[in-house]
Amino acid sequence: MKRNNLKRITATGAVLIALTAAVSILSVSCAKKTAEPDDASAAENAQNSNRERVIAVFVPGIVSGSPVYEMLVSGVEKAVDEAAGAGANVRLQVIEAGTKQADWGAKMTTLASSANYALIVSSNPALPEIVDPISKQFPAQKFVIFDSYFEGNPAVTTFRYNQREQAYLSGYMAALVSTSGMESANKDKKIGLVAGQEYPAMLNVILPAFLEGAKAVDPEFEVDFRVVGNWYDAAKGAELARAMNEAGVDVIMPISGGANQGVVAAAKEKGFYVAWFDDNGYAKAPGRVVSSSIMAQERLAYEKTRDWINGSLAEGTPGTVGIADGYVDFVSDDPLYVEHVPAALREKQEALLAKLKSGELVLTVK
Amino acid sequence: MNAFAEFALGPFSSLWHAGNLLDKAGLLMFASTGAAFALKSGTFNLGGEAQIYASALVTAMILSTPSAVAAAELAGSGGSAGPALFFFALACALALAAGGLLGFIPGELKARFGASELLTSFLLSAALLPVIDFLIAGPLRDEGKNLLATPAIADAFRMRSLLPPSLMNASFFLACGTATVAALFLSRTRAGYRLSVAGTAPEFARFAGFPVKRITVAGMTASGALHGLAGFFAIVGTWFMCHQGLSSGMGWSALAIALIARHNPLAVIPASLLYAWIESASDIAVLSSRVSFDSTAIVQGVIFLFISAKLPIAGQLRAVLKKRRAR
Amino acid sequence: MKKAELRHIRKIFETRGDAGEEVRSVAALDDVTLTFNPGEIHAILGENGAGKSTLVHILSGLHRPTSGVIAIGDSVFNAVTPSQAIGNGIAMVHQRPLLCDELTVTENILLGSPGFLARKPKAAEKIRAAADAWGIELDLSRKTHTLSAAERFYAALLGALLRSPDLLILDEPASILAAGEHERFFTALRAHCSNGLGAVLITHRVAEAVRWSDRVSVLREGKLLYSGAAKTLDELERMIDPEGLASRTARLALASDQKEGQACKIGTDGTAGLSVRDLSASPPNRTPLSGLTFCAPPGKITAIYGLPGSGLSTLEDALSGMLRCTSGSLATSAAVLEASEVAPSALRKAGLACVPSNRTWRGSNPELAIGHMLCAYRMPRFISSKNEAEVFAKKILEDERINAPLSRKTSTLSGGQLQRLVLDRELAEKPSVLVLSEPEWGLDIKSAAALRLKLAQAAQEGTAVLVLTDNPDSFRDPSFFSNVLVMEEGVLI
Amino acid sequence: MNGVFSAFTGVLDSLLPAASPLLLASLGALVSEHAGVLAVFMDGAINFGGFVCIAVTGATGSPLAGVAAAIALTVLLLFAVSRFTERTGANPFLTALSVNLLSSGATSLSSSALFGTRGTVALADFSGLDLRLWYFPASLAAAAAVSFFLQRTLAGISLRAAGSAPEALAARGGDPGKYRTLSWCIAAFFAACAGSMLTLDLGAWVPNVSAGRGWTALAAVYLGYKNPWLCAAAVLAFAGAEYATNILQGLGRMPATIILGLPYALALVVFALVPQRKQ
Structure with a gap:
């Protein structure tokens, strides 16, 4: 009774494959444009005796729209361009791995196993734990991972930002604004934090430090912490913010x-x-955004990549960077900030920054 | 043409890629056999995502309990493998049970109250996903690490790769076997016959005295359990720990595959391979930065469009094939 | 008023067999030329599968002829679409009225009419006027799934009438209407035809054709045998059933007859046959059953006659277990079932088999393979490649001379074929009780006669046969039944 | 007393505008459901419409032009897919799913081509439309229009027949395929409106801005027994539950992530307990 069915399935299968083929041709031929420069440079390289070194930027997410990854890519790009301009045979390749954490391992392995890349650069607190076992399989592969901390693997070099400082700065400024006489500030000693999801760095570092900073202004401060549940539902973000404001x-x-x-x-x-x-x-909503505490990911990525190309990077050791060396900072020279935030508040924030820079106030991360 | 060949043959360019393709196809095969099972019994299981996720979490939990870890250590140090096997089997059974339960609830709600399983399975899934997310990010997380995942399971519990270094392991063959057994069950047993009759001809099935309500529940439960199997093998064969969002997209892919296969578990095997091939090819294209995510989404969308279309070409091809066979 | 004409119509159906089998062509219509005049009732006679339905489907646009043309008034078409047919004044009322269950009667009637707004009150007014003209009573605001078969027919008829057709095609209207309604309907039809309406009447009832039609056409195996003025009953019956099967049955029934002449006494004999005691059921939107008590003795053919809406269909559902009864009990030689225990599987275990009135969806399903439909009760626990069930199914097909592979869908069978297969399937279980609802519905004389032969045989072997029917024609040969009960408003009188 | 009243109006103030895009989406899903089409494409269509709206509003400076373009392009997209489905006899569930993929690919590609980013596209100096008050009345009016369309127009009646009895419609000269396509287009219309409402309210487009609202809308159709008014009630219940969870998060008694699942759990319980209409 089944034979007829089987035949139909085989026939449709064949058609499907043919169709897939047709569609793929279309789509890939569109993509070919981007592929051409690569081919050209590859041909060039073949003539060049100097072996080319390719640096891969592994983006555990999507670059566009994510400042952390945008800064990562442009920092590495700058270092590579500079070196290439100076005659070094280096090239950059950016790889987006998408937001599904479970897939990162396999994708990272793909890169490592290809042995095409002299260095893989990335940025995410969770990555070292994914990279470590892969590195044991491919010990020759070097990794530099920002925004993370990992010890004990000579092939994996990590740098983390002192996010406690960063969040502390935000909490402090937020509390200053909340207690100020600014038109929209109210009497309640309450500031808010809206997170996309709950994750270790958020719960263990950022949220406590945000509160810590606020309490430094007035110990009665509380933080209203709410979660959107994903990283894209802007309408829910707005609803949460409205509810918090209420x-x-x-x-x-x-x-x-x-x-x-x-x-x-x-x-x-x-x-x-x-x-x-x-x-x-500040420019996202002039007059509404009153604080910007930043991490200098672009600079760090640039400097460390440059060092690696020059061979001056201390590999295999974790580093922590913060306010003291300027990788964590507060943007206080933006005209919008100067225009909209009263001088008294700005001065207090400057004072805090100075204390952190001088080491008078020390906020270490575990 | 060159670019196309690169895209199409990418997954077969290395053992690593080919093995991963098979591994992915295997997981999809379990889940889509489950989806096909529900469709055959006349129900629509939209809760596959949570069924996979929950079973994966259960598996990871069982295999990282202190006693399971101890059993794995014993097996690893040359001692008896018995306790480790016991925990492995226990995890499998509980994963099946977890998936099955999540299929059973919508099935039972339909049988008892007539509530559309299409909606209840979706709602149940939507309600559970954040809870599992929370458990993985919070209480069940591997505290020492920054991963949003449960602790990794011990080596003794991991299925060996058959195509090192790829992830491909015996689960692929087990998946093919499962799909085949499901197909045989449907075509070669009375219970399977009744299930598919109840699915296509519910009133006739009721008239003929088949236990239609029980069949509905059984179909949904089996569907859930098969999704659970996908979750189980995702842990012991592929990821070795339960990551947050591990199942995202898998449930929908499984449903699409089952529809492409026209509810036939045997056709699920080639359909899963085809689907995994498209996904792998897209992934590889993105990884070699030939194309961006967007274009692969469009390619996949177009393939979805065409995959079930009855185009004139298909008819001609069939006619040609028939003529050949007649000769 | 236009005249419609079919010229040299040929319709070939292609059927595909199992793997390896060539595509076969079957001519459903072979060079048929017919004219339908305004003001005439034109009856089309023929046995099942003669091509009557195909013919009118071509006229109403549901089928495309393989060759030949359709001429309506001055226009000539190779084929018409349903909307072209309607636009040219051809409206059809189907044997199984095509209605949308989710819509009300008014909405169903408005379905497909031109314009933007559905002016329901205005439409209802018009519909009511048409209904009055035809003597039809119908609540227009009811959803059609709550209607009885006759009401559904009227709803479909009103829908056709509101398109002010020149030619009205009626497919077996009499099979649904009760005797009184039947008379009233045809009187109204007659009256409207004398005002210029043309009507095409498809029927297998020769007497009906003789009595009401102006012109008769007889089809047989796709060929037109006769078209012209109505002849006598005998002449036509001989044309349709040359072998005289129908009269043979009557003799057989008489020979095997041991008439009791009166209803068996209730409760005296619960050990054999079917005895029903105090059976009550009150399903929503349908006639309730209130305390039915009767029995169908073994070896006898018992009939229950009731008009549509008398509760007969409720009884069918109760006896097939598709409906939960509220109280009472039901006993066969094998078991006594309380109302709460009555379910399809329990009934089958008790030795009761049923041929439902809804053969298409309940007795079978168009999507099922023929083999799967036939083997419903006989599938072995594990199905090997050459199993008994398959042998069994093949034998039935062979006996019925239906040349189709088991894997083909039942939707490819004609109504008569399906009816025979469902009956064979139920009889093969050797039931001690066989319930049949409207067994002759849609059957031509020959097939009906064959059916009666089978029932008589089953009765002779000791089965209690119970026939539920709302068709008074079933009793043209009253000797066939050993006992006839009549149902009205949910009780037996 | 006054406090209670103002609290209540406060709730309505945030609840009703939040419910509006969802209501529009569920009206679209409802119409296609009546035509027998399972509208799994809603989520993608909302995203697509939202993107077009922001892109055109940004280019022309007129939100009205944005909405009009959103409607036109979304309807065009779904019309094409629907025609393809009808012509080729493809599986409508699969082609509908393909809309989601196509929408995510197309918005992302055009976003990087037009704005040089695949992330948030915010309109400079555009602070949302001051129309929040009108969102809900407008959506209710749409519900009334849908109800009127389905009950009181011939096309609406035919569309319902196309879903439940296509052969009956065909026999009356209607083309069920045509009405199915119409239903895709109406769903596209509402999806575009919902998408525009979401994005204009934010003054920006964010990838995946619909965030599953298309699926929730589909669920609301079932919860509302395919009746526009009951659907509106179901949507309000959903939005109410969501609002409650937003408030609940602020109380900090329960892990925030778990709370996110509560609206669905609530809907499940309600749906399981409310007696089902017999088919």
Whole structure:
């Protein structure tokens, strides 16, 4: 009774494959344009006796729209361009691995196993643990991973930012604004943090330090912490921000990817303030964004890649960078900041920065 | 043409890629056999995602309990493998049970209250996913690490790769076997016959005295359990720990494969391979930065469009094939 | 008023067999030329599968002829679409009225009419006027899935009438209508035809054709045998059934007859046959059953007659276990079942088999393979490649001279073939009780006669046969039944 | 007393506008459900419409042009896919799923081509439309329109017949395929409106801005027994549950992530307990 069915399946199978083929031709021929320069440079390299070194930037997510990864890519790019301009035979390749953490391992292994890359650069706290076993399989492969901390593998070099300092700065400024006489500030000693998801660095470092910073202004401060559940639902971000504002929160720090936009939109509508994180966000909503504590990922990526190309990078050791060496900072020279935040507050924030820089106040991360 | 060949043959360019393709196909095969099973029994299981996820979590949990770790150590140090096997089997059984339970609930709600399983299985899944996310990010996380994942399971519990260094392991063959057994069950047993009759002709099945309600529940439960098997092998064969978001997209892919295979578990085998091939080819294209994510999404979308279309070419091809056979 | 004409119509159906089998062509219609005049009732007679339905489907646009043309008034078409047919004044009422169950009667009637707004009150007014003209009573705001078979027919008829057709095609209308309604309907049809309406009447009832039609055409195996003025009953019957099977049955029934003449006494004999006691059921939107008590003795053919809406269909559902009864009990030689225990599987265990009135969806399913439909009760636990079930199914097909592979879908069978197969399947279980609902529904004289032969045989072997019917024609040969009960408003009188 | 009243209006103020895009989406899913099409494409269509709206609003400075373009292009996309499905007899579930993939690829590609980013596209100096008050009344009016369309227009009646009894419709000269396509287009219309509402409210497009609302809308169709008004009630219940969880998160008694699943759990319980209409 089944034979007829089988035949149909085989026939459809054949057709499917033919169709897939046709469609793929179309799509890949579109992509060919980007492939051409590679081919050209490959041909060039064949003539060149100097062996080419390719640096891969492994992006555990999608570059576009994510400041952390945008800075990573442009930093490495700058170092590579500079070196290539100076005659070094280096090339850059950016690889996006998508947001599914479970797939990163296999994709990283693909890169490592290809032995095409002299160095793989990436940035994510979770990556060293994924890379470590892969590195044991391919011990020749070198890795530099920012925004993470890992000891004990000579092939894996990590740098982490002192996010406690970074969040502390935000919390301090947020609390200053909340207690100020600024038009949208209220009496409640409550500031907010909207996260995309709950993750270790958020719960163990950023959230506590944000509160710590606020308490440094007034010990009665509380942090209203809410979670969107993903990194894209901007409407939910806006709803959460509105609800928080109703509950007396007047400054919110969003760390929720695309959903940040929702918090900004709600701030424009409801008139509360936003503390931006990781890059300069004053222009997102002039007059509403009152704080930008940043990490200098672009600079760090540039410097460390440059060092590696020159052979001066101390490999295999973890490093921590912070305010003292300028990799964590607060953007205080933006005209929008100067225009909208009262001088008294700005001075207090400067004072805090100075204390951190001088080592008078020490905020270490575990 | 060159670019196309690169895209199409990418997954076969190395053992690593080919093995991973087979591994991915195997996991999809378990889940889509499950989806096909539900479709055959006349139900629509939209809760596959949570069924895979929950079973994967259960597996990872069981295999990282202190006693399981101890059993693995014993087996690893040359001692008896018995306790380790016991925990392995226990994890498998509980994964099946977890998936099965998540299929059973919508099935039972349909049988008892007539609630559409299409909706209840989706809602159950949507309600559970954040809970599992939370468990993985919070109480069940490997505290010492920055991964959003449970602790890794011991070596003794990991299935050996058959095509090192790729992830491909015996689960692929088990998946083919499962799909075949499912197909045989449907075509060669009375229970399978009744299940598919209840699916295509519910009123006739009721008239003929088949236990239609029980069949609905059984179909959904089996579907859930098969998804659970995918979750189990995802842990012991592929990822060795339960990552947050591990199942995302797998449930939908499985459903699409089952539809492409026209609910036939035997056709699920080539359909899963085809699907895994498209996905792997896209992944590899992205990894070699030939194309961006966007274009692979479009390629996949177009393939979805065409995959079930009855185009004139298909008819001609069939006619040609028939003529050949007649000769 | 236009005249419609079919010229040299040929319709070939292609059927595909199992793997390796060549595509076979079957001519459903072979060079048929017919004219339908305004003001006439034109009856089309023929046995099942003669091509009557195909013929009118070509006229109403559901089928495309393989060759030949359709002329309506001055226009000539190679084929018409349903909307072209309607636009040219041809409307059809199907044997199984095509209605959308989710819609109300008014909405169903409005379905497909031109314009933007559905002016329901205005439409209802018009519909009511048409209904009055035809003597039809119908609640227009009801959803059609709550209607009885006759009401569904009226709904479909009103839908056709509201398109003010020149030619009205009626496919077996009499099979649904009760005797009184039948008379009233045809009187109304007659009256409207004398005002210029043309009607095409498909029927297998020769007497009906003789009585009401102006012109008769007889089809046989796709060929037109006769078209012209109505002849006598005998002449036509001989044309349709040359072997005279129908009269042979009557003799057989008489020979095997041991008539009791009166209803068996209730409760005296629960050990054999079927005895039903105090059976009550009250399903929503349908006629309830209130305390039915009756028995069908073994070796006898018992009939229950009731008009549509009398509760007969509720009884069918109750006896096949598709409906939960509220109280009462049901006993066969094998078991006594309380109302709460009555379910399809329990009934089958008790030795009861049933041929439901809804053969297409309940007795079978168009999507099922013929083999799967036939082997419903006989699938072995494990199905090997050459199993008994398959042998069994092949034998039935062979006996019925249906040349089809087991894997073909039942949707490829004609209504008559399906009916025979369902009956054979149920009889093969050697039931002690066989319930049949409307067994002759849609059967021509010859097939009906063959059916009666089979039932008589089964009765002779000791089966209690119970026939539920709303068709008074079944009793044209009353000697066939050993006992006839009548049902009205859910009780037996 | 006054406090309670203002709290109540506060709830409505945030609840109703939040429910509006969802209501629009579920109306679209409802119409296609009536035509027998399972609208699994809603999520992708909302994203697509939202993107077009922001892109065109940004280019022309007129949100009205943005909405109009969103509607036109989304309808065009789904019309094409629907025609393809009908013409080739493809599996509508698969082709509908393909809309989601196509939408994510197309928005992302055009976003990087037009704005040089595949992330958030924010309109400068655009602070959302001051129309929040009107969102819900407009959506309710849409529900009324859908109800009117399905009940009182001939096309609506035919569309319902195309879903439940296509052969009956065909016999009356209607083309069920045509009405299925119409239903895709109507769903596209509402998806585009919902997408525009979401993005104009944010003054920006964010990848995957619909964030599963298309699926929730589909669930609401079933919860509302395919009736526009009951659907509106179901949507309000969903939005209410969501609102409650937003508030609940602020109380900090329960892990925030778990709370996210509560609306679905609630819907499940309600759906399981409410008696089902018999088919």
